[in-house]
Amino acid sequence: MSVSQYSLILTAVDFSAQSENLIARALAMRDLCGARLCLLHVVEYLPMAYSGDLVLPEGFDLEQELLDVASRQMATLGERLGVPAGDCHVEIGNTGHTILRVAEELGADLILVGSHGRHGLAVLLGSTARSVLNGAHCDVLAVRVPED
Amino acid sequence: MSVSQYSLILTAVDFSAQSENLIARALAMRDLCGARLCLLHVVEYLPMAYSGDLVLPEGFDLEQELLDVASRQMATLGERLGVPAGDCHVEIGNTGHTILRVAEELGADLILVGSHGRHGLAVLLGSTARSVLNGAHCDVLAVRVPED
Numbered sequence: 001m002s003v004s005q006y007s008l009i010l011t012a013v014d015f016s017a018q019s020e021n022l023i024a025r026a027l028a029m030r031d032l033c034g035a036r037l038c039l040l041h042v043v044e045y046l047p048m049a050y051s052g053d054l055v056l057p058e059g060f061d062l063e064q065e066l067l068d069v070a071s072r073q074m075a076t077l078g079e080r081l082g083v084p085a086g087d088c089h090v091e092i093g094n095t096g097h098t099i100l101r102v103a104e105e106l107g108a109d110l111i112l113v114g115s116h117g118r119h120g121l122a123v124l125l126g127s128t129a130r131s132v133l134n135g136a137h138c139d140v141l142a143v144r145v146p147e148d
Numbered sequence: 149m150s151v152s153q154y155s156l157i158l159t160a161v162d163f164s165a166q167s168e169n170l171i172a173r174a175l176a177m178r179d180l181c182g183a184r185l186c187l188l189h190v191v192e193y194l195p196m197a198y199s200g201d202l203v204l205p206e207g208f209d210l211e212q213e214l215l216d217v218a219s220r221q222m223a224t225l226g227e228r229l230g231v232p233a234g235d236c237h238v239e240i241g242n243t244g245h246t247i248l249r250v251a252e253e254l255g256a257d258l259i260l261v262g263s264h265g266r267h268g269l270a271v272l273l274g275s276t277a278r279s280v281l282n283g284a285h286c287d288v289l290a291v292r293v294p295e296d
Binding site: 005025028032033115136137138139140141142143144 | 153173176180181263284285286287288289290291292
């Protein structure tokens with residue numbers, strides 16, 4: 001890793017209005033460092049406790065439907081930010097673990113995650129941010145995002 | 149806070165050899181953003197459990213001695229990095245709380261703290277990093293520093 005600048009920045013996005021601050025920061029860091037920016041959205045597994053009670057229409061694949069919706073949102077976001085489709089990732093799984101896995105696979109040297117100002121990172125992003133911060137093998141920038 | 153760049157970066161330093169990585173990152177961020185860089189070293193209170201058992205020479209002020217040593221190290225570091233004396237802070241107290249207080253007082257929009265790659269931030273920096281991340285009202289960059 002160059003000590004002077006980052007070369008591959010992975011930003012975890014959730015498509016919420018609140019994450020515009022995080023996106024603006026990601027773009028600024030990309031431009032400042034001349035880095036490659038990759039986006040990642042993680043569709044969380046439905047908790048088993050719920051999914052057992054869900055009555056879904058025959059032939060309806062909820063997981064695939066969630067992935068499809070997220071992929072369409074990601075495509076729109078990537079186009080708006082000028083991020084090539086190949087650098088826009090949608091995955092299904094545990095958010096924290098998936099961010100770390102994708103960061104390793106891509107060789108990211110900086111991970112950007114959102115944090116909420118009033119409650120702080122650990123409370124609002126909960127186990128996600130904690131596991132990213134605990135497990136990351138690269139730098140992590142926690143970006144303050146506004147409250148709802 | 150400008151969304152495009154940081155204007156005041158507070159970096160918590162401990163004078164260890166391992167923190168050279170953190171310092172290099174702080175300098176790079178300062179230069180990239182054209183920001184003002186402030187340094188902070190916190191002398192932790194001696195745990196009361198220890199200090200009750202310490203037998204100190206008459207007239208010896210351990211707290212003041214620790215502050216003096218830290219201030220000399222900070223002066224050397226500030227000179228090396230081209231950080232004006234007025235932006236080099238040495239405080240005594242709880243590290244996490246003190247970082248947050250000084251960040252607020254200075255109006256920092258980015259706090260840099262060191263994290264260890266193998267164990268992750270929360271384990272090695274322990275309560276310090278956690279309280280900074282939980283309590284910060286600005287962005288926090290956790291910079292990976294090498295193991296001993």
